[in-house]
Amino acid sequence: MVENVLYPAYFDAAYSRGEGRRVPQDLAVEEPTVDELAQAVQQVGYDAVIERDKTYAREFEPRGRVLVQNADDAGKSDLLGAVAAYLTALRE
16 A cells, blocks of 8 residues: 655745745645645545654654555645645635
8 A cells, every 4th residue: 555645844835845845836825734634635535644743854843744545546746736726725
C-alpha cells in the first residue's frame, strides 16, 4: 500500500516554494491545519490518518501531517491540487 504524506506547509500561503509550499499561490491558504487537510483528503475520496506530533523538516514547531492511504492511483501533484482546491473551498 502506498501512502502519501501531506504537511500543512505544502498548502501554506505564507510560505514560498523554497520554504516548502508545493501548490500554486492562488490555491494556498493561510495557516492550514491537519484537521482541514484530513477533511479535504476525505472529500477527494481517500482515507486520511492524522499524525499530530510530526514536524515538517523545514519547520521547528510540530504542526502534524496527514497520511493519505490508498492514493496510489493518483500522482502526488494531482493529489496536492485536488486537496488544495478543497481547502480553498472550505475556507470560503
